[in-house]
Amino acid sequence: MEQIKDTQPTRSTKRNQERFGKTISLIATLLIVLVVLSILFFVLSRGLRTFTQHDVSVLDFFAGTEWRPGETDDAGNALVGALPMIVGSFVVTLLSALLATPVSIGAAVFMTEVSPKAGKKILQPAIELLVGIPSVVYGFIGLTVVVPFVRQLVGGTGFGMLAGTLVLFVMILPTTTSMAVDALNAVPRHYREASFAMGGTRWQTIYRVVLRAAMPGLLTAIVFGMARAFGEALAVQMVIGNAPVLPDSFTTPASTLTSILTMNMGNTVFGTLENDVLWSLASILLVMSLVFNIVTRWIGKKGAIKG
Amino acid sequence: MAAPVIETKDVHLYYGSHEALKGITLDFNPNEITALIGPSGCGKSTYLRTLNRMNDLIPDVTITGNVLYQNKDIYSPSADKVELRKKIGMVFQQPNPFPFSIYENVAYGLKISGMKDKAKIDEIVETSLKKAAIWDEVKDKLHKNALALSGGQQQRVCIARVLAIEPQVILLDEPTSALDPISSAKIEMTLQELKKDYTLIIVTHNMQQASRISDRTAFFLDGRLIEADETRKIFTAPQQQETEDYISGRFG
Numbered sequence: 062m063e064q065i066k067d068t069q070p071t072r073s074t075k076r077n078q079e080r081f082g083k084t085i086s087l088i089a090t091l092l093i094v095l096v097v098l099s100i101l102f103f104v105l106s107r108g109l110r111t112f113t114q115h116d117v118s119v120l121d122f123f124a125g126t127e128w129r130p131g132e133t134d135d136a137g138n139a140l141v142g143a144l145p146m147i148v149g150s151f152v153v154t155l156l157s158a159l160l161a162t163p164v165s166i167g168a169a170v171f172m173t174e175v176s177p178k179a180g181k182k183i184l185q186p187a188i189e190l191l192v193g194i195p196s197v198v199y200g201f202i203g204l205t206v207v208v209p210f211v212r213q214l215v216g217g218t219g220f221g222m223l224a225g226t227l228v229l230f231v232m233i234l235p236t237t238t239s240m241a242v243d244a245l246n247a248v249p250r251h252y253r254e255a256s257f258a259m260g261g262t263r264w265q266t267i268y269r270v271v272l273r274a275a276m277p278g279l280l281t282a283i284v285f286g287m288a289r290a291f292g293e294a295l296a297v298q299m300v301i302g303n304a305p306v307l308p309d310s311f312t313t314p315a316s317t318l319t320s321i322l323t324m325n326m327g328n329t330v331f332g333t334l335e336n337d338v339l340w341s342l343a344s345i346l347l348v349m350s351l352v353f354n355i356v357t358r359w360i361g362k363k364g365a366i367k368g
Numbered sequence: 369m370a371a372p373v374i375e376t377k378d379v380h381l382y383y384g385s386h387e388a389l390k391g392i393t394l395d396f397n398p399n400e401i402t403a404l405i406g407p408s409g410c411g412k413s414t415y416l417r418t419l420n421r422m423n424d425l426i427p428d429v430t431i432t433g434n435v436l437y438q439n440k441d442i443y444s445p446s447a448d449k450v451e452l453r454k455k456i457g458m459v460f461q462q463p464n465p466f467p468f469s470i471y472e473n474v475a476y477g478l479k480i481s482g483m484k485d486k487a488k489i490d491e492i493v494e495t496s497l498k499k500a501a502i503w504d505e506v507k508d509k510l511h512k513n514a515l516a517l518s519g520g521q522q523q524r525v526c527i528a529r530v531l532a533i534e535p536q537v538i539l540l541d542e543p544t545s546a547l548d549p550i551s552s553a554k555i556e557m558t559l560q561e562l563k564k565d566y567t568l569i570i571v572t573h574n575m576q577q578a579s580r581i582s583d584r585t586a587f588f589l590d591g592r593l594i595e596a597d598e599t600r601k602i603f604t605a606p607q608q609q610e611t612e613d614y615i616s617g618r619f620g
Contacts, residue, residue: 251464255526258422259477259533260454269480274467 101347108344110337117141117334122341128305128321130335141338143318145307147345150317153222153297154290157229161237162283164230166272169241174267180242191235200299203228208300215312220302223311228296233286240285244278245271277364281357288353292346294319318342373398373537373567374419374456379433381414381423388414390591391433396537401559401568403578403599406588407614412571415588416539419569420456421449437537454481457530461542463522465514465529470497470506473514473525477533492532500528501558520551527558538562540570544577556581575615579603587611 111117117139125142132140172180207227212219248271256266272279294317302314303324322342329336372395381389389411396402404412417423418431421442435442442452454477465473474493483489493510497503502524506517514525523543530538540559544552559568559581572578578585579599586596587610595602595611606612 249464251460251462252466254422254425254460255464255466255529256476256480257425258420258453258458258460259480259530260450260452261476261480262450265480269476270466 104340104343104347107337107340109341111141111334111341115139115334115337117338122338123147126307130325130329130338139334139338141334141341143338143342143345145305146316146318146321146342148307149222149225149301149315150291150319153225153229153301153317154287156222156226157233157290158237158283158287160226160230161233161286165234165237165241165282165286166279168238169245170267170272172238172242173245174263174271188235188238191231192239196232196293196296197299199228199232200296203296203300211312217310217312218302218314219312220300220314221310221312222301222308222315224300225297225315225317226311228300229290229293232293232296233289236289237282237286240282241275241279244275244282247278248274277360280360280364284353284357284360288350291349291353292319294323298323318346322346370398372396373438374569375434375436375439376415376419377434377436379415379418379431379435381411381418381432382430383426384428388591389418392588392593394586394593394596396567396569397584398536398567399563399565400583401563401570401581402584402586403582404569404571404586404588405573405575405578405614406594408573410588411591412586412588413541416541416569416571419537419539420453420458422458424449454533455535456537456539457533457535458539459523459526459530459541459543462546463519463526465517465522465525467513467515469511470514470517470525471510474528474532476529481533493528496528496532497525499531499558499562500524501554501561502528518551520547520554523547523551523555524558527555527562531562535566537567537569540568542571542573545573552577575617587614589614 111122112119121138122141122143124144125140126144127134127140127142128145129140134140168184172184203224207224208219210219211217211221211224211227215223252270252274253266256270261269297317298320301316301320303316303320304314305316305321306314308315322339325335326339329339374396376392376394379389379392380387392411392415404416406412414423418435419437419442423429423431431443437452437456441447442449466476468476471493474496475489478489478492494503494507497506502521505521506525514522517525523546527538527543544555547555556577559570562568563583570578570582582599584596585599585602587594587602587606587608589610595606595608597607602611603615606615
């Protein structure tokens with residue numbers, strides 16, 4: 062016994078290597094957590110200064126419709142009502158998701174159920190290409206094609222939520238479609254076989270079994286698309302008109318949280334209300350992305366088959 | 369003896385250029401259980417799937433010969449495979465209930481046929497589950513997800529699902545191979561009951577199962593039908609040397 066023990070090194074090379082790998086991955090994980098936490102802390106602490114340092118009432122911020130940072134009304138309250146941007150962000154997000162949902166599910170059904178060969182050959186590369194296009198290019202196309210198109214079709218300047226919705230619709234389409242394809246592909250083949258074996262037609266099988274079994278995945282795809290639309294800044298800013306007012310139609314200039322942020326972030330002095338209130342807008346974006354995250358997790362949990 | 373329900377004549381099946389079935393001629397009598405036995409890869413499952421045209425789902429499959437169901441060729445251009453599959457139901461090797469409630473699983477075939485009458489659907493769901501000998505176990509949880517049941521229960525729900533569309537023939541592709549012996553025994557008892565009303569064709573690897581439940585047995589080897597006869601004869605006095613070798617466990 063003694064002899065064997067003596068021949069053993071105190072710690073083998075293998076074990077050392079394992080320790081080394083574990084340490085590296087632990088450090089990497091901690092680093093990511095640290096970055097996330099510090100971003101959260103920084104944005105929220107700045108964003109909250111609007112209310113703590115500058116005494117803007119929460120109600121005035123969320124429900125106010127006058128956005129003129131730096132100016133005050135007759136009673137001396139700062140005019141930092143964010144409702145126009147909040148409304149703008151939610152409207153373009155919901156509308157673009159509403160447009161993208163049927164199109165992406167339709168495309169996904171075509172790619173997985175109707176014609177997998179053509180889907181793989183034509184649609185898959187097309188979607189991958191769409192993902193790779195930088196958002197400034199989408200914005201540029203929106204500016205030169207979509208805005209004049211809206212102007213001719215509906216009148217007005219063409220800038221506004223309609224143009225923003227159309228550009229976002231195209232931008233989130235690849236995300237929602239490829240995720241919908243994954244969701245449909247994840248439906249086990251034997252569900253389809255069972256339906257066919259009972260005399261189900263292809264359409265009945267798709268509609269009643271495949272889409273239904275894939276529902277949690279499809280919902281997740283849509284929420285991801287919405288998260289992307291909500292956070293998109295550049296392309297939207299180029300076509301929405303950037304007027305921080307509550308829009309009275311879809312074709313009058315409006316704004317979103319992101320468009321106001323990108324427009325103004327370089328033009329304010331750190332520590333002033335004008336700057337801090339932008340951090341408040343950023344905080345809303347941050348909290349919403351957290352909400353989207355929680356929703357997708359919740360869908361995943363609900364969708365999992367339980368006893 | 370009644371006329372056969374299904375007759376197959378010189379059925380060849382090719383996956384691309386590979387010949388998986390090399391001329392199968394076999395008839396199936398009504399209200400009998402026919403067992404298809406043979407080693408893995410001998411073509412018995414493939415053959416079973418030609419009977420309800422499930423091989424149509426696989427690309428590059430060519431089938432020649434005739435498969436007659438009620439004297440009509442199911443592969444003729446005018447044949448309707450959707451209608452055919454409502455008459456020739458199928459139970460698969462792995463229990464494959466939909467991830468829906470038990471009730472919705474059994475009602476599925478009725479709904480896709482356009483049945484709307486709720487009371488009638490309720491009634492058929494109940495009788496189907498009773499026939500599949502699973503009613504007592506699930507009657508209190510009809511609206512629970514079928515995937516929460518045990519494998520054996522799932523398989524019987526799948527049988528009930530097939531019974532609900534009132535087929536004439538039920539094809540079973542190793543229906544008990546994924547199940548424990550007790551569940552298997554229950555399914556075998558169910559099949560014995562079903563024989564009164566249906567024609568059953570079962571692929572099985574289990575020799576004892578074939579001898580226990582079937583009236584006729586067909587032995588497949590290497591894409592050919594070696595021998596088909598009454599089960600008793602196949603197991604006691606097979607005519608072919610290969611059959612005897614296989615059932616006595618000398619290979620396979």
